Amino acid sequence: MEPKESGIVASVAESIGTCPDSLRLIVSLLAGYPLAFFHRYFLYGKAQDLQHIYFVVTGLALGYFNFGPNVLHTAVNILIIYVLLRVNGGTVMSVVLSFIINMTYLLVGYYVNMTGVYNIAWTTPHCVLTLRLIALTFDIYDGKRKKESLSEEQKETAIALPSLLEIAGQNYFFGGFLVGPLYSMKRYLDFTKGAFSDSVTGGRPNCVTPALLRLLAALFYAFTCQVGLYYIPENYLLQPAFQELCYINKILVIALYSKVVLHKYLTCWLMAEGCCILVGLTYHGKDENGNELWDGCANIRIRRYERASTMQELIQSFNVNTNRWMSKYVFKRLKFLGSREASQSITLAFLALWHGFYSGYFMTFSIEFLLVKFEKEAGPLLGDTTLVHLLRSNIIGRILLWSMKKVYTHFMLGYALVAFCLFTFDKYWHVYRTVYFLLHVVLVSWVVIHPQLVKNSKHEQNGRVQGPVESDPL
Incomplete structure (x- = not known):
């Protein structure tokens, strides 16, 4: 992969009408698919440490491709929280300190990178990392509480302190490192143990088709987003052309604006989710007909989103993992x-x-x-x-x-x-x-x-x- 300073990405981005940072992000999300196929055919079911190392190396490589040396901020933050958990894990104090440390690191990063316009910086994956590390601290705290005091939801993710390599593997896994989705340490460790193998053969999970269908959905939303941006650019609402519209047309443009903006996010979420499905991370049991479900990390419920006719229904249909967190x-x-x-x-x-x-x-x-x-x-x-x-x-x-x-x-x-x-x-x-x-x-x-x-x-x-x-x- 070429370093961020290379002009090739910039020239390609200019030729297709996008910014270099956005192109790097999309290329990185698409790169997750060959990386997932490699894991599927050569590393699935192998030693967990080998899988963790693979995820750390590939995740850091993608991070460097996008953010250069700034990707090391994630490593520093992970190390700080690991030390906190080794010293004081499983206590209320560790939860409080985790909130303070992770949010302070993230907010300082935001402050340093504030430009007044949208930009993709090292804080993009770091905001996902922040929630994962806070959740890990909570889950370790729950792991030391009495089981009868936990809710069913808390029992599903309660865990003992993982190793530094396991924490790094979870956070650098290429399917979720850059834009999510969020998933628990318990799910990640179960996945690397092979707990989501094919229920009949015990081999690789039967999830290639649902993964590729998710990728196709992502490409569809990417296309509709680009078409939308052609007619309603991101700064269109600030242009004189918008001010000159009649009132009803302004209302309609703002309604269409929401679709254009959301489709940008849907593209990234669906690409990342498809990659997670491909490696088998997203197994969610079976439906009433015995069909395997691969929506355990879904961040967008497409049918619910497209059918939504109230704000509440829309909120429940997208950014699902963050809302659940x-x-x-x-x-x-x-x-x-x-x-x-x-x-x-x-x-x-x-x-x-x-x-x-x-x-x-x-x-x-x-x-x-x-x-x-x-x-x-x-x-x-x-x-x-x-x-x-x-x-x-x-x-x-x-x-x-x-x-x-x-x-x-x-x-x-x-x-x-x-x-x-x-x-x-x-x-x-x-x-x-x-x-x-x-x-x-x-x-x-x-x-x-x-x-x-x-x-x-x-x-x-x-x-x-x-x-x-x-x-x-x-």
Whole structure:
């Protein structure tokens, strides 16, 4: 592999209309497939240490190809956490220190690499590494607790302290090093032990076809992303052409913008997941028909994503592993607060900080929090209107209603992603101003009027209950 300073990648990237860093990342994700085939046919079922070494060497090579010597930041961070676990692993203090050390290292990296625009730097794989190392600290802590005090979810990942080579192998595995997916140390060690072998022959897992299907899906989303970027470039919302559109067209463009942005992430997630499937890491048992499932590390539920017609459904369909991680290691660990909304708010704040310092991240997740709350509260009221009942009464009405919900959902998501993608206050505020802060107005208004609606609804219910009682001759 050529070093980052080489001009070949830059010239190829220029010829196809992309940036060198993005091209390196895509090439590295695709390189995972021949590396996975090599492991499959020459290393699968062999000594675990040999597999760990292979993953460390190849992962570091891909890291150097993308980030040069800066890839060593991952090695330093892994070593620091390993020393922490050797000295104090399995204690509450180790969990607290792990959060502090890993997040501090990551946030310093973000600060050093802040440019005001999206860039792929050594912090890209490091943010994934941060969550894996924090999870490892938690899992070792759970491994020393009494089993009866653990939830079923915690029992699945509780573990004793692994060796430094095992920790390095898990984190440098080429299928998950650069962009994820997240997977537990327990799953990784089971995989290297051959626990996911073919259930009939005991040999290599029968997972080539599902892996290649995932790769094909990734290539499809890569194509649609490039087509979308041709019509809606990433900086289009800041251009005069967008400002000159009529209001309805601005709404539609923002809705399409969400698709373009997400397809960029879907491409990377699906490529990485396909590689993980190919080596056999993602085994997830069998379905009711006895077919093997390979979605144990899925970061995107394609069918659910494409069918989603609410914000909640969209959130549940993509970035699945990160959402599951946040739920398991942050949200559920805050149960002692006694407030679901407080736990959710802290979790979203941590999720925003994990992405970086830009105010756009915090704006996006604040909007997401309010949107989910709005749908939960307003959905039943809107669904009970005469118009909705009329639309649901025939096939044309149902298609129209579904189409309206899809535009609504992707506009809402696109509106939130404006801040996520433009990072800085001056940029995303400029875009929000052109659509008169539509979603902000809706969400803030709902927060104000919802308590009154609930109050009026209770009065009406009380009136309906009391009326018959007063007129009842019995």
